[in-house]
Structures are given as C-alpha cells and as structure tokens.
Amino acid sequence: xxxxxxxxxxxxxxxxxxxxxxxxxxxxxxxxxxxxxxxxxxxxxxxxxxxxxxxxxxxxxxxxxxxxxxxxxxxxxxxxxxxxxxxxxxxxxxxxxxxxxxxxxxxxxxxxxxxxxxxxxxxxxxxxxxxxxxxxxxxxxxxxxxxxxxxxxxxxxxxxxxxxxxxxxxxxxxxxxxxxxxxxxxxxxxxxxxxxxxxxxxxxxxxxxxxxxxxxxxxxxxxxxxxxxxxxx
Numbered sequence: 001x002x003x004x005x006x007x008x009x010x011x012x013x014x015x016x017x018x019x020x021x022x023x024x025x026x027x028x029x030x031x032x033x034x035x036x037x038x039x040x041x042x043x044x045x046x047x048x049x050x051x052x053x054x055x056x057x058x059x060x061x062x063x064x065x066x067x068x069x070x071x072x073x074x075x076x077x078x079x080x081x082x083x084x085x086x087x088x089x090x091x092x093x094x095x096x097x098x099x100x101x102x103x104x105x106x107x108x109x110x111x112x113x114x115x116x117x118x119x120x121x122x123x124x125x126x127x128x129x130x131x132x133x134x135x136x137x138x139x140x141x142x143x144x145x146x147x148x149x150x151x152x153x154x155x156x157x158x159x160x161x162x163x164x165x166x167x168x169x170x171x172x173x174x175x176x177x178x179x180x181x182x183x184x185x186x187x188x189x190x191x192x193x194x195x196x197x198x199x200x201x202x203x204x205x206x207x208x209x210x211x212x213x214x215x216x217x218x219x220x221x222x223x224x225x226x227x228x229x230x231x232x233x
Contacts, residue, residue, distance in 0.1 A: 006143045010091060010118060013138050017092035026098055029072040040221025045134070048218045051227050052133055052160045053078055055214060060084035061109055063128040066151070068119040068161075069135020073099030073112070079131070080110030087127075088112050089119045090135075120147050126154050132161040134225060141192045142200065148230070149204040158213070158231040165217060165226040166191040194226070201230070209233055 017025060028038055028045075053075065057063075061083030067076045070088035072095050079086045090096050093116045100114055115122050119135065130151055136144035141163070148159055192200075194215065201207055213229030 005140050006146075009139050009143070014091040017090075018094045022092070022094045025095065026072070029074065029098075037222050041223045044218050044220030044223025044225065047220060048133060048162060048223075048225055048227060049075055049078075051216050051218065052131055052162075055158070055160050055227075055229055056082075056129055056131070058082060060128075064126065066119070066123050066127045066130045066155075068123065068130060068132040068147075070099060070114070071095050071133075073102055073114070075131060075133060076112045076114075077102075077104060077107060080107040080112050083109045085110065086112045087115065087123065087125075089115045089117060089122045091116070091118065120150055123151060123154075126156065127151075128155070128157045130155050130159040130161075132159070134162050136161055137164050137189050137225065141190050141197070145197075145200050145204060148201075149206045152204075152206040152210060156232070158229060159210075160227065160229050162225045162227050163197060164189045164191040165224065166193040166196075167224060197228070 024038075027034055028042055034042060056065075056079070059082060060079060063083070064085045064087070065079050067079065067086055067088040070076050070090045071092075073088060076086045076088035076099065088099065090099075096114050096116045103112065119132070123130075130148075136147060139147070144163070148161065151159065198212060201212075207230070209232055210230045211233050213231050214227075215229070216227045218225050218227070
C-alpha cells in the first residue's frame with residue numbers, strides 16, 4: 001500500500017463526508033425528496049446494497065462480519081437482523097452518528113458495533129465475511145486491493161465489494177467531475193476494467209487461496225458500480 005496516497009485520500013474522504021456533503025448524503029440515504037440526479041444514485045445504491053446482501057447467507061447467526069465503510073448503517077442493520085455480529089466502520093463521524101440514530105430498537109439476535117476510523121486499522125479479530133459497498137472505490141485501485149489483501153488472512157469465507165468499472169460514460173463523468181453539483185462532489189474515483197482488476201488481485205500474496213465468484217454491474221443513471229465476490233477456494 002502506498003502509505004502517503006492512502007493517507008491523503010483517507011483525509012479527503014473524511015472531509016467530504018463529514019463537512020462538504022454531509023447534508024446531501026444524509027438526505028440521499030433517507031426517504032427525503034432529492035433531485036432527479038440523486039434519485040438515480042439512490043436507486044442504484046439500493047440495487048447494489050440488495051445485490052451484495054443477496055450474496056451472503058440469509059441466516060448469519062454465529063457469524064462476525066465487517067461492514068467496511070458502513071455509511072449511515074443500512075447494510076449493517078440488515079446483517080444484524082439476519083443474526084450477525086457486525087463491526088461497522090466508517091471514516092465519517094457524522095455518518096456514524098446518523099447510523100446510531102437510525103438504528104432500530106429491535107434487530108433480533110444480531111448486534112452492531114459502530115466505530116469511527118480507518119477500516120484497515122479498526123478491523124481487528126476474525127471475520128466470516130467482509131462487505132465493502134462503495135468504500136474502496138474512493139481509493140487508488142492498488143490501495144483498495146491492498147486493503148483486501150491485508151484483511152484476507154482473517155476472513156474465513158468471503159469478501160464482497162464494489163469497484164468503479166471502466167466504461168466510456170463513467171470515465172467522462174469522473175473526468176468532468178459532474179456526479180454531483182459543484183460543492184458536493186465526491187473525491188475522484190478511479191475506474192478499472194474487470195480484467196485489470198483480476199490481474200492486480202492475482203499479484204496479492206494473501207489472495208492466492210481466493211478466487212473470483214459472482215459479479216454484477218448496477219447502472220442507474222448517475223450511479224455506475226460493479227459488485228465483485230471473492231471467496232476461499
């Protein structure tokens with residue numbers, strides 16, 4: 001991992017979600033009215049969340065799961081209602097506060113520990129699964145893969161995550177910085193082709209015993225993201 005680039009991007013992400021666009025993301029992850037552009041992003045995120053969750057077992061009792069980049073907690077809540085013990089981590093103290101406020105009074109047999117900070121630093125202990133929805137995409141691709149490589153020795157079953165696929169539309173959108181109106185734009189995302197992603201994963205020592213599973217691309221207006229599954233052989 002390139003420590004300087006990772007740390008710099010981590011700081012940019014924290015500033016974005018805590019200060020620059022905290023109100024926008026609070027609305028986006030709720031039922032509040034939003035612009036047409038954000039409606040497509042909301043719909044895409046809903047589809048992606050449902051896709052990643054569908055790749056995990058319905059019964060997660062006895063499982064410990066890392067929700068890496070948990071945002072306002074929608075994924076963590078769903079995992080807990082299936083019985084999981086969830087460590088939900090996010091850089092943004094603002095989003096974690098919202099997640100705690102939105103936590104239902106009854107999540108069944110599961111439990112959620114919300115933590116503010118770096119997913120790579122706080123993800124201690126063993127996990128059955130890791131879920132990283134639209135969190136690694138904000139880092140340099142190599143740094144994001146290195147995070148997965150660092151987690152792999154302590155994950156027993158699967159890691160499901162998203163990346164920005166390299167498409168003409170997405171390349172243009174990110175090059176021009178028009179995913180959100182000026183002032184609310186997220187840190188730049190680096191699109192990568194699935195083939196290049198596979199080649200980069202293949203170079204990681206801790207991922208040698210892992211293989212690619214399912215993939216699914218969600219394309220909803222201004223939201224384009226690709227879900228990937230890695231599981232132990």
